[in-house]
Amino acid sequence: MKMIKMTSRILIMMILLVTAITAQDTRRSADFRGAVQGRVLDNATGNEIGYANVVVHNLPDSSLVDGAMSDENGFFYIPNIPAGRYYVSAKFIGFYEVLSSEFRLTPQNATVTLEDIRLKRAAIQMSEVEVVGDRPVIEFKADKRVINADQFAASLSGTAVEILENVPSIDVDVEGTVTLRGSSNFIVMIDGHPSIFEGSDALDQIPATLIQTIEIITNPSARYDPDGTTGIINIVTKKQKITGVSGQLSVNAGNGDKYGANAALSMRYDKFTWNNSLSWNDFQSGGQRTTDKTTTINDTAFSVLGDGRGEMHRKTYSYRTSLDWRPTDKFLISAQFNIGHYERSRTSNQMFEEYPVYSIYRSLDDNTRAGDYWGTGLEFTKKFDKESHDLSGSVSYRSRIGSEFNETTRRDENESITDRTKNTEDSNDSDWRLKLDYKNMASETRGFEAGIQSRISMDEEGTGTYGWDTTASQYVYYPQYSHQNDYEHVIHSLYAIYKRELGPFQWQWGARGEYTYRNMHLNTQDTTYLIDRWDVFPSLHVSLPLSENNQVMASYTRRIDRPRNWYLEPYATQRDAYSVFQGNPGLEPEYINAWEASWQLSKKKNYIAADIYHRTTENKVERVQSVIDKETLLFTFANVGKDYSTGAELSLNVIPYSFWNIFLSGNLYRYRVEGSFNGRSFDNSSNNWGVKFNNTFFVGTDTRIQFDTNYHGPSVTSQSEREGFWIASAAVKYDIGKKWTAALQVRDVFGTGRHEFTTTGPNFINATAFERESPIAILSLTYRFNNYKNGKNRPENGEGMNGDEDDLFLF
CATH class of the missing domain: 2.40.170.20 (TonB-dependent receptor, beta-barrel domain)
Known part of the structure; x- marks a missing residue:
């Protein structure tokens, strides 16, 4: 009972803290900031253009307000823009610069989604070479490996188990049992939250088509629960970013x-x-x-x-x-x-x-x-x-x-x-x-x-x-x-x-x-x-x-x-x-x-x-x-x-x-x-x-x-x-x-x-x-x-x- 009382007190303190922060931030919301988002595409192929340079300009003087690069899928998002009238310019090596249509940010229209910005290729191009814009199968981060699920055909059928069959450090036997570096004692998380189930049973519950990435963390820091012999498998599900x-x-x-x-x-x-x-x-x-x-x-x-x-x-x-x-x-x-x-x-x-x-x-x-x-x-x-x-x-x-x-x-x-x-x-x-x-x-x-x-x-x-x-x-x-x-x-x-x-x-x-x-x-x-x-x-x-x-x-x-x-x-x-x-x-x-x-x-x-x-x-x-x-x-x-x-x-x-x-x-x-x-x-x-x-x-x-x-x-x-x-x-x-x-x-x-x-x-x-x-x-x-x-x-x-x-x- 002492444990439950202590936990109840912690919960009450968290609720009071959230309430106080919400009230404080609501007072600050008068200082309005909006955002603009969209995609940059190749006009000829329709493929996304990653790492394009996107800049927000003021109207009518065309002064620079803020900017960002599109991600590897052509998507860009630029926040913290004051109320006003703007347009966007986008450019990339080998393409002509393109300007968007005018848009306005107001408290009633705080996030603007632009029409796709389509860049035209410059005059010099190699038409016989076709570049396929795909992400690598695995990306190595400082503390984990990120598996891009869409790079596997298994991402359209089965569960997380089928995707993991082709991942380093992972073994899957003929009965579907998953081991990480030889051990089945690992923690499964979904979007950073511990799964109700354990091990292979947890991975069997997650359809592959709903998975964006799988993160393999073999040596988690002290921030995470220390349970599990060989680390953590975190399933990141898909979430749409376009309004x-x-x-x-x-x-x-x-x-x-x-x-x-x-x-x-x-x-x-x-x-x-x-x-x-x-x-x-x-x-x-x-x-x-x-x-x-x-x-x-x-x-x-x-x-x-x-x-x-x-x-x-x-x-x-x-x-x-x-x-x-x-x-x-x-x-x-x-x-x-x-x-x-x-x-x-x-x-x-x-x-x-x-x-x-x-x-x-x-x-x-x-x-x-x-x-x-x-x-x-x-x-x-x-x-x-x-x-x-x-x-x-x-x-x-x-x-x-x-x-x-x-x-x-x-x-x-x-x-x-x-x-x-x-x-x-x-x-x-x-x-x-x-x-x-x-x-x-x-x-x-x-x-x-x-x-x-x-x-x-x-x-x-x-x-x-x-x-x-x-x-x-x-x-x-x-x-x-x-x-x-x-x-x-x-x-x-x-x-x-x-x-x-x-x-x-x-x-x-x-x-x-x-x-x-x-x-x-x-x-x-x-x-x-x-x-x-x-x-x-x-x-x-x-x-x-x-x-x-x-x-x-x-x-x-x-x-x-x-x-x-x-x-x-x-x-x-x-x-x-x-x-x-x-x-x-x-x-x-x-x-x-x-x-x-x-x-x-x-x-x-x-x-x-x-x-x-x-x-x-x-x-x-x-x-x-x-x-x-x-x-x-x-x-x-x-x-x-x-x-x-x-x-x-x-x-x-x-x-x-x-x-x-x-x-x-x-x-x-x-x-x-x-x-x-x-x-x-x-x-x-x-x-x-x-x-x-x-x-x-x-x-x-x-x-x-x-x-x-x-x-x-x-x-x-x-x-x-x-x-x-x-x-x-x-x-x-x-x-x-x-x-x-x-x-x-x-x-x-x-x-x-x-x-x-x-x-x-x-x-x-x-x-x-x-x-x-x-x-x-x-x-x-x-x-x-x-x-x-x-x-x-x-x-x-x-x-x-x-x-x-x-x-x-x-x-």
Whole structure:
């Protein structure tokens, strides 16, 4: 209760602060400032002209008022212009200067959108050379990599997972599990806000057509939550920048019952912007699964061979909306709301043979997770008169109600039920988050950031276990295996960052302190497990520009990965006829120390980037297996020791011809784990590597053809070995006029996406393989109106997570 009272006081203080700032800024609004925006185009081709020089002139004396450069998509925005009459001039190398028509700025007409300014080519031109104006696949920033989603044909179908298949540092296996530098423990954010879901489940909820960019942050600063082993994946959704109403509608369909649709609508006016998106996805896939398990009891080997089919069905729909209000040009209030439903089911139908006493049986497994979620939030940002001096705050609430159903049926060769189990789980999770951030660049060479945050989570979970009574042909409830749990998790954080420039050398040092209070109450056993502690997470980032397009950087961060609730529950739960799961309430969180150094060299859209990194994990958590009897394995989690990852990445983007873009990346790292469990050494190591090769061909200005191939080398954990595999995909994308786009994508063209791994332990070896149906073909069609484009019309600085790149005031 003390935590909740403290949080309530913080919320009241934030509301009073927002009210005071709003009142202050409203008084200042009498000093009117307007804005003008528009696009610069090539009159001959209609293509956008990036980096054109745009100047606002006074009428009638033509004196210069202000100016800006158009961004890479031809869009320009010039704010802070007093009331009056003006015109705009635009020019670019190789083109004649063009003047716009006259316009007037008044409090009633504060933002003027000009008609497209079309520049005519100068007399000297090379008509036989066609330049295609596309952004690079990946842009390297000081603290992150920015993936331009519209450069992938996958951006017109599927989800964020399909785009990430071709991104450095990311691996996606045949079942859609995403790993970042070998780990699935990363944080997913949407427009800078933590997702309700985790890892691959979160990325599966986001339609690719609604994504503008994806930001990969492997070493986040102290400003961000320290959770996650390998960093943050932030999804930046599309938002229209032109005043008025605009939107898009996309539909897609594929073989094997794969369907999807989504729509986006944006309404933008002088002081208000309303963004909406609606999505629906129904995706089915299947494949062949084999199992070869051997256990040894008292020097006798028992073998089980399985062969059959597995099916996966994913269904989601969601609605997201946000409303931005700008009472003045230095203050913004934003409200967000999202609601949705998710459902994911897996079924398996396998025939098994047992040895040494031969018998045959069939196993039917059915697992379904489903639920509803919603979230809402309120934010404000106040920019002061000095550049890079602002105050921001937010409060958000998220809720998820879900259920899980798991059933395993075992039948003999006469199809009679010999064994059947059923497990159910119901959960009700809620989460509050409050934060306040302050930034002040005191001078051009030094600055300071600080902030405070509270996270409060309340979770309720109930499980039920049932066994089959073959005599009565009905389920019997097992109360001894059924439980009720309550979780309270509170984290209070305080961080500070100091930035400094010494000539060309830039560095920033930060530290984040976190107080954690976790109360896990097992109602069935009337037992409580309590955590009450402080942690400190330092970070250091340095950079040195060697020239305008040549830069080296280095960073260090300390992070934490906290065990999920179900990792901790100490109950033995029969998951199926052959496996039992039991959590471990004594699990300690993982602590990660990560070092990274990077070098980037670019020339126009050609670039090369190299990274070397080293990561150590203390209290390494592994999913471990052990033998219960000749058929049954026990699955649990344990802190097995320490692991180390040391590697290098190389990315290369080359445009050998105007119609051909080559993107090549490779990752090589040494993985080593040291530790023990139940008195047995878990030491293991492997050399891991992967290569991604992306070719994009431009046919005229309307057609794009892509061919991608990815190889994932073999890897190990403390108990498992995974075989290498490769996947090739192809796609063609065609623009039909200015409003329609069609695309055909074929994934796993050659059917090589086979996933094999072998787990070994005391007295057992378990080898499994899954081969997905292939190829997968998806056809998509997208309609846009009023220039709602794939990630275009964004401001020059982008729309990133960092406050100094936030474009909320570039309207």
